[in-house]
Amino acid sequence: MSTMEIDGRQVRESSRRSGAVWTWQSQSEQPIDYEIEWVQEKDVFLYGTRVRPGGWNVSELDQSTWVNDGTLEGAREVVERRMSSMPR
Template sequence: MGTWDVDGRQVREVSRRSGAVWTWQSDSEQPIEYEIEWVEEKDIFLYGSRVRPGGWSVSTLDPSVWTNDGTLEGAREVVERRMPSMPR
């Protein structure tokens, strides 16, 4: 857990009962918040974005691309590997 640099973004990792979530935001006048959530029980990744004060728009990431070995360490590796394809 903590904050780390992934592809030039400061990404914050937080554990949840359901798995883990990685968050970052854009460098713009009205920042967009992004998150990737790994749902351990289902071994799927969700992608969310929002502009405050609005709510989250959430979708499931393609499971054929966002594959994991079912562990937190594996999920972390997938996020690091796929982060360059995510919005800034």
């Protein structure tokens, strides 16, 4: 797992069997967990949110905007480039 700063947020990158995931948390009284998951086999990005102790709400991000070359490095570049459009 590694941590990077993207658009003023501390974002953790970790691997999953399906690909990779980038997670961060809001800076509010009741924090919201956010994640972007890259599913390597399908080369798609999923967006998840959760207010603890609840479960995750997950949706697929627009494939015409979240475009990747099928590699982890490419997925990382897409996340870094598109992070500014995601909630804080």
